[in-house]
Amino acid sequence: xxxxxxxxxxxxxxxxxxxxxxxxxxxxxxxxxxxxxxxxxxxxxxxxxxxxxxxxxxxxxxxxxxxxxxxxxxxxxxxxxxxxxxxxxxxxx
Amino acid sequence: xxxxxxxxxxxxxxxxxxxxxxxxxxxxxxxxxxxxxxxxxxxxxxxxxxxxxxxxxxxxxxxxxxxxxxxxxxxxxxxxxxxxxxxxxxxxx
Numbered sequence: 001x002x003x004x005x006x007x008x009x010x011x012x013x014x015x016x017x018x019x020x021x022x023x024x025x026x027x028x029x030x031x032x033x034x035x036x037x038x039x040x041x042x043x044x045x046x047x048x049x050x051x052x053x054x055x056x057x058x059x060x061x062x063x064x065x066x067x068x069x070x071x072x073x074x075x076x077x078x079x080x081x082x083x084x085x086x087x088x089x090x091x092x093x
Numbered sequence: 094x095x096x097x098x099x100x101x102x103x104x105x106x107x108x109x110x111x112x113x114x115x116x117x118x119x120x121x122x123x124x125x126x127x128x129x130x131x132x133x134x135x136x137x138x139x140x141x142x143x144x145x146x147x148x149x150x151x152x153x154x155x156x157x158x159x160x161x162x163x164x165x166x167x168x169x170x171x172x173x174x175x176x177x178x179x180x181x182x183x184x185x186x
Contacts, residue, residue: 041135045176049161064157066180068142083138087159 005029009036009044017047021089022055031062031090037069041085048087062090098122102129102137110140114182115148124155124183130162134178141180155183 007020017034024032036044052059065086070079100113110127117125129137145152158179163172 039132039135041138042132042176045134045159045178049159049174049176053161061159064159066138066142066154066157068146081142083135083142085138 005031006033006035007047009034009040009047011040014043014046014050017043018050018055021047021051025056025059025089025091030092031088034087034089035084037071037084038082041083044085044087048089051089056089056091059089059091061087062092063088098124099126099128100140102127102133102140104133107136107139107143110136111143111148114140114144118149118152118182118184123185124181127180127182128177130164130177131175134176137178137180141182144182149182149184152182152184154180155185156181 005024007017007024009017021032021034034044034048048061052061067084067086068081069084071082072079098117100110100117102110114125114127127137127141141154145154160177160179161174162177164175165172
């Protein structure tokens with residue numbers, strides 16, 4: 001079920017992800033997970049801040065977690081460590 | 094006092110900030126605040142993850158907060174919104 005209310009941040013522009021998060025809430029989710037790795041983490045924070053400040057004032061950040069993931073590189077099979085982040089936006093007070 | 098155990102993330106390489114955080118703990122701080130704005134937020138997460146995973150295994154992330162700051166642009170006096178983040182690394186269990 002978690003996958004259904006999860007928005008993964010990639011290379012699209014910020015507002016595309018804001019809209020995806022708003023749509024998740026509008027389709028009935030009480031909380032939405034915004035997930036990103038590496039440089040996309042900054043954009044994930046923008047998405048959370050813009051969503052709660054401009055579109056869903058009743059939403060708030062219920063939690064932020066970070067982790068380190070090992071990513072296998074295609075070129076040489078070596079693994080590199082990449083930081084990841086999950087931001088939980090919630091409608092609960 | 095908060096300023097003393099705060100490391101602001103800028104344009105230096107990641108390890109420079111990891112060392113700054115480790116030095117803060119070594120000089121007696123129980124917790125260190127890692128602060129960043131905009132694109133530097135991703136690097137702040139790297140700094141926190143690398144510090145606790147590789148240098149100070151007894152440290153953990155006690156809290157992460159985000160905010161939106163209005164920054165005045167020098168060129169035209171207009172303000173732009175920029176996301177900010179503060180990560181609290183703590184030696185407390």
